[in-house]
């Protein structure tokens with residue numbers, strides 16, 4: 291039996307009374323990997339990464355270039371071996387298993403399709419190599435093309451397809467062998483903005499329908515926020531924070547996550563006696579521990595009219611305004627805090643460049659980050 295000869299992920303065989311909990315689609319335990327550099331030194335790409343997916347979870351790896359995202363994907367798929375640590379897929383250790391035997395597949399940014407083969411042969415290729423019966427392959431290819439919205443395109447050549455259609459073929463091919471886990475390495479980055487947004491929705495819907503784990507790599511924070519059940523923010527081969535998009539966005543644990551995910555205003559504060567004090571003398575109640583901290587104020591938390599639960603106000607000079615269609619982005623230069631960025635709903639009457647303006651923030655829009663947070 292190969293790793294692919296299993297019942298559809300997320301489903302028990304018909305009539306099964308087995309109530310044992312579903313194994314995690316992917317568990318990584320303290321993964322470590324270094325590379326030798328041409329200069330004779332070593333480069334730590336993975337520095338103790340642990341991660342456990344819930345069943346049918348969509349987890350995004352997000353982080354700057356060189357933080358270890360691709361290396362992590364390659365150690366899951368088996369194209370790279372770990373120096374230390376364990377990888378379990380669907381509850382079984384695969385750390386020593388060669389790539390072709392692991393029940394996982396990868397979709398790449400550049401699709402890696404065979405240009406000289408038809409759509410059908412591309413999709414059925416892995417099954418053909420595995421020596422599957424021709425009729426079975428034909429049925430499976432048909433199912434997969436149906437799934438990605440390309441039914442009837444079996445005979446087309448890859449060159450006759452648009453970028454979006456090619457990406458769908460790559461997806462169909464990756465799913466043909468019923469992987470337990472799908473890895474996606476920046477799969478949408480070659481597409482233009484509109485198609486990319488459409489494919490984001492389709493991918494998310496597809497993942498829900500299949501009920502398998504997805505590990506998705508992207509540089510694009512908006513993409514990560516819209517698509518993921520959880521996001522793992524990586525830097526220097528370590529997970530800085532992992533959590534639901536709203537949790538990471540609203541209550542980041544450290545400055546790296548706060549700054550990397552979305553726009554942020556970061557203001558130094560001192561906490562003492564249950565109050566946080568800003569440089570300009572304003573203060574607000576907090577349960578944060580005493581000492582130095584940083585106040586995170588998201589641009590959309592600022593408003594022209596004082597909000598319910600009003601806590602802080604900032605007066606300054608408007609230095610820049612951009613109209614985005616739905617919002618006005620404003621840069622407000624303040625005497626005590628430098629430039630603050632605000633995102634105001636369009637429709638609001640705005641003073642012009644150089645005018646003075648006061649913006650307000652509610653207590654629930656304030657989040658404190660420890661100076662010492664890693």
Ligand SMILES: Nc1ncnc2c1ncn2[C@@H]1O[C@H](COP(=O)(O)OP(=O)(O)OP(=O)(O)O)[C@@H](O)[C@H]1O
Pocket residue numbers: 325326327333334335353354355356357358359360361362509
């Ligand atoms: N085969 C290799 N030999 C030497 N160094 C490597 C090798 N593969 C990766 N690295 C180094 O390991 C670090 C992590 O690389 P990795 O490709 O995983 O980053 P990444 O987060 O995927 O980056 P990007 O977003 O630019 O693709 C980088 O510093 C990279 O130069």
